[in-house]
Structures are given as structure tokens and as C-alpha cells.
């Protein structure tokens with residue numbers, strides 16, 4: 663049987679499916695990845711910029727960069743890959759979508775059960791008094807200020823910051839109980855997210871990778887599609903529908 667047929671059959675018979683997505687699934691929506699060609703890391707020193715220290719030392723520069731990313735995300739549309747995953751969720755008894763992305767394109771495509779490991783670009787909060795707001799509009803001022811006068815920050819996990827305990831625990835639980843785990847559009851080099859596919863397979867999951875490039879997972883995955891997510895995911899869902 664073809665890899666596509668094999669994968670469709672595994673998904674057909676699975677009660678519990680978990681998916682990990684990275685920047686690659688939003689690439690076809692025009693949002694730059696981090697490490698790929700033309701990625702953000704080529705243009706910015708992301709590790710210096712996207713840190714609590716970077717925000718504190720030069721809030722204007724941090725927010726110019728971050729607001730640029732927010733507006734890019736606001737201008738983007740979910741692509742066939744996002745939409746296929748929202749369809750897949752309806753076909754599977756228990757479906758968990760774990761994303762490293764902060765663009766909320768999965769939710770805009772209709773995905774319901776989404777765990778945002780790295781937060782989201784549309785909630786901002788005041789580190790001093792905790793005041794928070796969710797906004798899908800361009801920010802009125804750069805950097806944004808709280809009424810208390812402090813500079814606000816995005817509700818995202820910056821480098822050197824811990825992930826939300828509860829979200830991480832739910833993600834590992836979904837991975838450990840999955841019968842099928844799909845790693846889509848991630849370079850699988852950033853931890854702890856990169857542990858999820860390995861933990862899933864170690865607990866018996868059939869591991870599928872979708873990525874045009876090789877990653878550390880490619881050699882161990884049970885099925886590999888070295889294609890774009892927006893191309894192969896609709897074909898997998900179509901095959902599943904039969």
C-alpha cells in the first residue's frame with residue numbers, strides 16, 4: 663500500500679490523534695519561518711531580541727519587530743494545511759493540536775482543541791499590574807503602555823522563559839496517549855516541544871512527519887512526507903473521507 667494509503671488507514675483506525683505544528687505550516691500563508699531560507703533568524707538576532715532582556719533594554723526596538731510580526735499574522739489567511747487539520751479534528755474521536763505558533767491561524771481555520779505551547783501574539787499584558795487585553799487590531803502605540811505607565815509585553819514565551827506548566831502537561835499527556843502523532847512544519851530542534859513526537863512514538867504511536875526538509879525526526883518517523891503541508895494534508899483528509 664502507498665504511504666498515503668497506509669497513513670489514511672492508521673488515522674481511520676485511531677481513536678486518539680495528536681499533532682505538533684511549527685512555523686512551517688504557516689509558511690504557505692506567507693509568514694516567515696525561523697530557521698528556513700529567508701527565515702527570521704537570517705534577518706534578526708532573534709535570540710537577543712526575543713528575550714526578556716531584549717524587551718527590557720530596548721522596548722521600542724522589540725515592539726517594532728514584534729508588531730511587524732503581529733501585522734504580518736493579521737494580514738495572513740489560514741492555508742489548506744490549517745483547514746485540513748480542522749477537518750481532521752472532526753473525523754477523529756480524540757484530537758489534540760499542539761502548536762508552537764503564535765499566529766492563531768489554526769483557530770481561524772476552525773481548529774477547536776488547540777494547545778498553544780508558546781502563547782499567542784494577540785494577547786498583551788502588563789508585567790507590573792497584570793492588566794491584560796486581547797486585540798486583533800494594529801497596536802495604537804509602539805511600545806504599548808499600561809495605564810500604570812509600564813511597557814506591556816506580548817503573552818508569548820520568550821527565549822529563556824519557561825513554558826506554561828499546565829499547557830505542557832496536557833501536551834505530553836496527549837502525546838503519550840496518541841495512537842498516531844503527526845509532526846508538521848517544525849525543525850524539531852527546540853525543546854521541550856521536540857520531545858513530544860519522540861515520547862509519542864516511545865509510547866507506541868505511529869509517527870508521521872510532514873516537512874519538505876530533513877529534520878532529526880525524519881530518520882525515526884514511521885511515515886515521512888517531504889512535501890508542503892498545504893499540499894499533502896488535504897490529500898490525507900480526502901483519502902480518509904474515502
Ligand code: APR
Nearest residue numbers: 684685686689695696697762847848849852873875890891
Ligand atoms: N510545509 C511544511 N513544513 C515546512 C513548510 C511547508 N510549506 N515550509 C517550511 N517548512 C519547514 C522547514 O523545513 C522547517 O523545518 O518548517 C520548519 C520550520 O522550522 P523553524 O523555522 O525552526 O520553526 P519551528 O520548528 O516552529 O521553531 C520552533 O523555535 O524560534 C523558536 O519559538 C520559536 O516556535 C518557534 C520554535
